Amino acid sequence: MDSIALFFLAAVAIGGVAWVFVYPILSGERKAEQRMASVAKNQAVTRTTRGVSQKSRRDVIETTLKEFEERNKKNRRVPLATRIAQAGLTWSKRQYALISAGIGVAMFLMGLFSSAGLLPAIGLGFAGAFGLPYWLLSFLKKRRETKFLNAFPDAVDIIVRGIKAGLPLLDCMKMITVEAPEPLKSEFRAIVETQAIGMPLGDACGKLYEHMPVPEANFFGIVIAIQQKAGGNLSEALGNLSRVLRDRKKMKAKIQAMSMEAKASASIIGALPIAVMTLVWITSPNYINVLFTEPLGNLMLAASACWMAMGVLVMKKMINFDF
Numbered sequence: 001m002d003s004i005a006l007f008f009l010a011a012v013a014i015g016g017v018a019w020v021f022v023y024p025i026l027s028g029e030r031k032a033e034q035r036m037a038s039v040a041k042n043q044a045v046t047r048t049t050r051g052v053s054q055k056s057r058r059d060v061i062e063t064t065l066k067e068f069e070e071r072n073k074k075n076r077r078v079p080l081a082t083r084i085a086q087a088g089l090t091w092s093k094r095q096y097a098l099i100s101a102g103i104g105v106a107m108f109l110m111g112l113f114s115s116a117g118l119l120p121a122i123g124l125g126f127a128g129a130f131g132l133p134y135w136l137l138s139f140l141k142k143r144r145e146t147k148f149l150n151a152f153p154d155a156v157d158i159i160v161r162g163i164k165a166g167l168p169l170l171d172c173m174k175m176i177t178v179e180a181p182e183p184l185k186s187e188f189r190a191i192v193e194t195q196a197i198g199m200p201l202g203d204a205c206g207k208l209y210e211h212m213p214v215p216e217a218n219f220f221g222i223v224i225a226i227q228q229k230a231g232g233n234l235s236e237a238l239g240n241l242s243r244v245l246r247d248r249k250k251m252k253a254k255i256q257a258m259s260m261e262a263k264a265s266a267s268i269i270g271a272l273p274i275a276v277m278t279l280v281w282i283t284s285p286n287y288i289n290v291l292f293t294e295p296l297g298n299l300m301l302a303a304s305a306c307w308m309a310m311g312v313l314v315m316k317k318m319i320n321f322d323f
Contacts, residue, residue: 078213085211087140088183096133104129144183145214151184152216153249156242163235169224170195187212202228216245259319266315273308 084091091099108125112118155176162172170192177189187208194204202225209218223241227234280288291297 082210083137083141086144086213087137088144089137089140100129100133103132107132145212147181148183148187148212149214149216149245149249151181152220153242153245155180155184155188156220156238156245160235160238160242163238169234170201183212200228202226216248219244262319266312266319270308270312270315273304 078086080093080096084093084096104125105128107128108121111121111124158176158179159169159172162175163169173188173192177185177192180188190211191201191204191208194207195201202221205224206221209221219241223234223237226232227237277288291301
């Protein structure tokens with residue numbers, strides 16, 4: 001009886017040991033645990049890799065933005081050749097200097113032959129040689145930038161639609177060089193030609209801001225440069241850029257409409273003294289002729305001109321909205 005009980009206990013013990021060590025193998029429980037462990041490890045590795053890739057992408061974006069900021073800081077002082085190109089002219093520095101000198105000499109002779117005196121003639125010549133050409137470049141540059149901004153959102157939409165249709169980015173830009181109006185056509189043609197000689201497309205698009213110094217061109221160059229270095233959905237990024245450009249255009253038009261009353265008031269106030277002086281000159285020339293013949297009258301005219309110029313500049317500063 002004791003031997004049977006001992007045998008029974010030994011069989012139970014052996015069965016328990018077998019259950020503990022053999023059953024997981026036969027039932028596949030150990031394989032399931034190994035598989036779960038491997039899946040968890042793979043998920044951890046994937047999460048780590050994704051975090052590293054996101055961090056590297058963020059680093060690339062930050063590096064690209066810093067490069068653009070440094071480039072813009074260096075380009076704050078624009079050379080004369082760049083200013084001429086921004087105005088859409090094909091003059092060389094020599095041609096610009098000759099034209100400026102010719103305008104200065106012509107205005108000096110006009111002042112000299114009009115019996116205004118030597119000093120006023122020198123002032124007119126200086127203004128004609130240095131002030132008038134500089135103002136002309138600024139006027140042509142501003143007009144060219146306005147034409148560029150009016151057509152730029154449509155060009156970005158063309159690129160977005162082309163990319164969604166499966167076309168490469170460079171082919172979409174070539175379409176703009178054919179279909180878009182000036183100056184957009186020539187600027188994108190310069191990008192395509194620059195890329196054709198070996199410059200990366202991101203750097204070629206970054207050159208757009210040098211020829212067209214507007215924030216919208218800078219945004220476009222940043223988007224292309226980041227996509228070229230860090231990857232991403234280019235059509236989505238350019239679509240967002242197009243929406244931002246159109247919103248900025250609407251905001252600019254709204255600001256112009258709201259400030260038009262102030263501009264009209266400033267124009268009337270600035271032109272009123274000149275208009276009154278002209279009417280007095282027409283109706284009573286002897287009454288106002290004292291201002292031009294007497295030294296005290298000349299001094300009063302000079303002081304009035306200075307005060308009027310200061311007032312016009314202050315009003316212009318008050319109604320000039322930057323955004």
